[in-house]
Amino acid sequence: MSHPMALPDHRPPLKRHRHLLAALALTCAICLLRLPLRATIATIDTLHRLPLATPGAEAPALTRLVHACTRASAxxxxxxxxxETSLALVLAAAFTGRRLHWCLGGRFDPPATHAWAQHPDGTPVGEPTDTPWPWTTALRI
Known part of the structure; x- marks a missing residue:
């Protein structure tokens, strides 16, 4: 008979302010998605006009934001x-002075839709990198 055991958690530890930021961003994202899509687009456009943070260790900070938003959504x-998760990530990044684009798209075979956050250079944020990217962007904000 086998005994259940917990798997080790390989995610980096998060500080309390990141948990609160992710919860706030997720709450805002869910509220925004109840409004017409044009209101959500206008909000993201407005947030993209905010001043950016000074460049620094961008990748680790975004990785921590991805984990915080994933945990908040769970x-x-x-x-x-x-x-909801991708919009929360875009909002959390904007709240910290980083700019991500919110993308909506789909694929044909098998038919499905997807939403994701994307760097301004076009690379997806928080998406698996072990498989080819099957999504075609329909809307990038």
Whole structure:
């Protein structure tokens, strides 16, 4: 008979302010998605006009934001999928002075839709890198 055992957690530890930032961003994302899409687009456009943070260790900070938003979405009592999580990541990045684009797209075979956050250079943030990117961008904000 085997005994259940916990798998080790390989995610970096998060500080309390990142948990709060991710929870705030997820709450804002869920509220924004209840509004018409043009209101969400206008909000993201407005956030893109905010001044950027000074360049520094960009990759580790974004990795911590991705983990914080993923953890916040796991604790949310309702439905949270790629649409809400990716918008929360874009909002959390904007709150910290970083700029990410929110992308909506799809694929044909098998048919599916997806939402993701993207660097200004076009690389997806927080998405698996072990498989080829199957999504075609329909809207990039």
């Amino acid at each position: 604790l949310w009592p309702g439905r949270v999928a790629c649409l």
